[in-house]
Amino acid sequence: MSAIIRDIFRVNTLSSFINSLATQSLYLGIARPEYWDTVSSNDVTIPIPDNTVASVNLDWEDMLALKKITISDAIAAIYKEMWQANVKYDTYRHDWNGSRPIVYNGPNIAPTLPTSIGDVKCVVITDTFGIYICLKQPIVNGIVQPSIYSPKTGTPVGSAGVVKTADGYYWKFIAVTSPADLVKFSSTYYHPIETVLTAPAPSDPYYPQWTSQVTSALFKGGIYTINVTSAGTGYHGNVAGVVTVTDSINDGNFKVIGNGIGLQYTVTYGASGSIMDVEITNPGHGYTYATITAVGGTGASFDIVYTPLTGLGVSPDRDIVARYMIIDTSLTGAEGNGVFTVSNDFRKLMLIINPYNFGTSTIATSAFLDASYTINVGVGLSAAAYPYDSIVTGSSSGAKGRIVDFNTVTGNIRIIRTSYENIGNIGSSNSFIVGETLNTNPGTGTASIVSITSPGVEKYSGDILYSEYRSPIFRSVSQTEDLKIIVKF
Numbered sequence: 142m143s144a145i146i147r148d149i150f151r152v153n154t155l156s157s158f159i160n161s162l163a164t165q166s167l168y169l170g171i172a173r174p175e176y177w178d179t180v181s182s183n184d185v186t187i188p189i190p191d192n193t194v195a196s197v198n199l200d201w202e203d204m205l206a207l208k209k210i211t212i213s214d215a216i217a218a219i220y221k222e223m224w225q226a227n228v229k230y231d232t233y234r235h236d237w238n239g240s241r242p243i244v245y246n247g248p249n250i251a252p253t254l255p256t257s258i259g260d261v262k263c264v265v266i267t268d269t270f271g272i273y274i275c276l277k278q279p280i281v282n283g284i285v286q287p288s289i290y291s292p293k294t295g296t297p298v299g300s301a302g303v304v305k306t307a308d309g310y311y312w313k314f315i316a317v318t319s320p321a322d323l324v325k326f327s328s329t330y331y332h333p334i335e336t337v338l339t340a341p342a343p344s345d346p347y348y349p350q351w352t353s354q355v356t357s358a359l360f361k362g363g364i365y366t367i368n369v370t371s372a373g374t375g376y377h378g379n380v381a382g383v384v385t386v387t388d389s390i391n392d393g394n395f396k397v398i399g400n401g402i403g404l405q406y407t408v409t410y411g412a413s414g415s416i417m418d419v420e421i422t423n424p425g426h427g428y429t430y431a432t433i434t435a436v437g438g439t440g441a442s443f444d445i446v447y448t449p450l451t452g453l454g455v456s457p458d459r460d461i462v463a464r465y466m467i468i469d470t471s472l473t474g475a476e477g478n479g480v481f482t483v484s485n486d487f488r489k490l491m492l493i494i495n496p497y498n499f500g501t502s503t504i505a506t507s508a509f510l511d512a513s514y515t516i517n518v519g520v521g522l523s524a525a526a527y528p529y530d531s532i533v534t535g536s537s538s539g540a541k542g543r544i545v546d547f548n549t550v551t552g553n554i555r556i557i558r559t560s561y562e563n564i565g566n567i568g569s570s571n572s573f574i575v576g577e578t579l580n581t582n583p584g585t586g587t588a589s590i591v592s593i594t595s596p597g598v599e600k601y602s603g604d605i606l607y608s609e610y611r612s613p614i615f616r617s618v619s620q621t622e623d624l625k626i627i628v629k630f
Contacts, residue, residue: 259462279309319346357454363424373441399431477509496603518588539568
């Protein structure tokens with residue numbers, strides 16, 4: 142017995158997840174104000190997150206604050222392959238099944254024997270952020286030649302959105318990136334791509350992509366590429382020439398017969414009637430198989446490349462296997478009216494789906510959620526009384542916590558309670574009590590607790606889908622962090 146999860150499963154799962162953000166509550170969480178190495182007080186070694194219950198529990202312990210992610214903060218993406226001169230690019234094929242070697246020789250080498258079109262370096266992004274897929278390479282004496290000219294310089298071949306550059310490469314325009322999406326989502330290694338679902342205005346940056354998608358729908362199951370694998374001899378009366386074929390089924394010299402219709406092409410014959418090239422001018426539609434019959438000579442052989450019956454370019458994210466998701470959001474100063482601290486650092490980023498409001502089983506929908514307890518100790522104290530990251534202990538309860546920040550104007554101390562300060566603490570399961578003294582170490586604080594406010598989020602609720610551990614990021618009131626999270630499906 143054998144089975145496979147196909148690329149479309151990953152693409153559909155990604156798309157479904159993004160669409161679900163219209164109804165589900167996904168939050169970005171920041172966490173862990175303390176050092177990674179709490180013994181030596183340093184961050185020299187950043188641990189790798191574990192896929193365990195213990196790791197999830199620790200992530201919740203360290204949680205500081207959460208910000209809601211909206212559907213506009215997420216987009217499908219591909220690996221960012223900017224077009225470069227003098228690189229050999231591979232082509233779109235229907236049969237990248239692990240048996241065909243690549244020719245790509247660029248800086249980010251693809252798998253030697255890719256099993257998915259998503260691993261093939263055949264999709265490039267130009268410097269004007271048009272996205273093209275390579276259909277055909279120039280081959281001289283059996284050797285694929287490098288790309289010299291950007292796809293944006295190509296001239297149209299037929300009416301199917303294919304262009305040919307002066308170096309002999311054929312490219313199909315498949316998508317574009319708007320300036321807004323470029324700024325928000327594009328990163329060093331990943332680039333946004335999406336299918337346009339409704340017709341935009343002609344002035345919209347995505348209008349050219351919409352036009353391409355509509356045009357591509359006319360050629361579902363079209364044949365965009367016929368490669369000559371052996372030129373043969375004796376065709377076309379043994380003389381060179383160029384012949385245009387408008388009826389592929391009934392042409393007397395070069396027939397392509399299959400289960401589709403409409404294919405048109407130009408055949409280039411070389412000296413002694415060799416067949417040098419077949420250039421597609423109309424891909425036709427409905428092809429899943431075909432046979433080529435060349436009359437009058439011997440030895441020629443061909444390789445036909447088939448495209449999806451959904452139409453190559455109709456759904457760009459599907460056609461080039463956009464299996465990455467980019468989530469982009471920013472943290473600006475004391476976001477959420479101070480929910481996000483500007484007096485401490487953090488070392489963890491997380492994605493949490495459907496957490497509850499504190500003390501309930503109701504899924505949270507607020508834009509911001511505080512994960513810390515707020516303990517008020519009155520006004521008139523200096524910052525040195527309760528320094529951030531110091532450990533506070535309730536004089537009666539024995540409960541312990543770690544200070545996130547201390548607002549000397551309001552007298553509010555925000556704390557989280559982790560296993561680090563509570564291991565072996567007899568009061569670890571106790572709660573702080575109004576009226577008890579809140580002692581701190583280090584620090585000079587010995588004030589009485591005036592009031593206690595619970596967090597906004599119920600810890601350990603919902604699911605942590607993603608955890609990223611990193612070097613400390615210290616926040617300040619004038620600082621904005623632009624955060625991009627890349628998830629591979």
